[in-house]
Amino acid sequence: MAVPPSRLSAIFQIMCGRFAFFSPIPKLANKVGATVPEHASGPRYNVAPGTWITAVRQEEDDSAPLFDTMWWGYRPRWAKGSGNQPINARVETVATNGYFKGAFARHRCLIPADGWYEWVKNTSPKQPHFICRADREPLFFAGIFAERDDGSLGCAVLTEPARGSAADVHDRMPLILDDDSLTHWLAPDITDRETIRRLVGHIDADLIKHWAVSTAVNNPSEGQGEELINPV
Incomplete structure (x- = not known):
């Protein structure tokens, strides 16, 4: 079940809470050395928390990365259904x-996206902006995941202080990994905190661009089409 829109508005004001994902899976699979899944979801232009999303993970040291479906909301099994379900860390x-x-050390994942939405403060109605790479290449958000009570996987997107033009819109942004960091982030044999920080880097801030888009994106139950990312 998706998170009700009434709750989503509060979530979105915190950090990264909505994104678009429409790049072809084969293109992404080639970047991370993953097998193309037999079945893949279609393009989504308004991905909201509390829904199933596409992620990439690696199970063993010598295994190839794989595409998987995860619930956007992190709550490990050991929390026994009583913990929070944050969408960001x-x-x-x-x-x-x-x-x-524990997830940071052993259960890291990539969340593919083509851009994300943030809202300019003190506007009425809230004015969304679409933020992406200036060259429109796909992105990989750094994520963590854990097994949930029901045996499915739930994940959260890592965020960092906003950089480049993204800081014009919000003070936080997803941690977007550069291409050289993707295999290191997924590697299950790399568990040491300092080693991870040494091997993993984010994309150059100069690559980030944003523009205002329609307020139709504000309601995920109504706005889902490709026109959502068009400048207004």
Whole structure:
């Protein structure tokens, strides 16, 4: 079940809470050395928390990365259904926070996207902006995941202080990994915090671009089409 829109509006004001994903899976699979899945979801221009999303993970040291479906909302099995289901984890504390640190060490994933939405503060109605790479190449958000009570996987997107033009819109942004970091982020044999930080880097801030888009994106139950990312 999706998170009700009434709750979503509060979530979105915190950090990265909505994104678009429409790049072809084969193109992404080639970047991370993953097998193209037999079945893949179609393009989504308004991906909301509390829904099933596409992610990439690696099970064993010598295995190829695989595409999987995860619930956007992180709550590990050991929380026994009583813990929060955050959609984001702050990069500054994810390695030490008791709720996240196990996943940071052993269960890291990539969340493919083509851009994300943030809302300019103090506007009425809230004015969304679409933020992406200036060259429109796909992105990989750094994520963590855990097995949930029902045996499915749930994930959270890591966020960092906003950089480049993204800071015009919001003070946080997803941690977007550069191409050289993708295999290191997925590698299950790399568990040491400092090693991960040494091997993993984010994309150059100069690559980030944004523009205002229609307020139709504000309601995920209504706005889902390709026109959502068009400048207004």
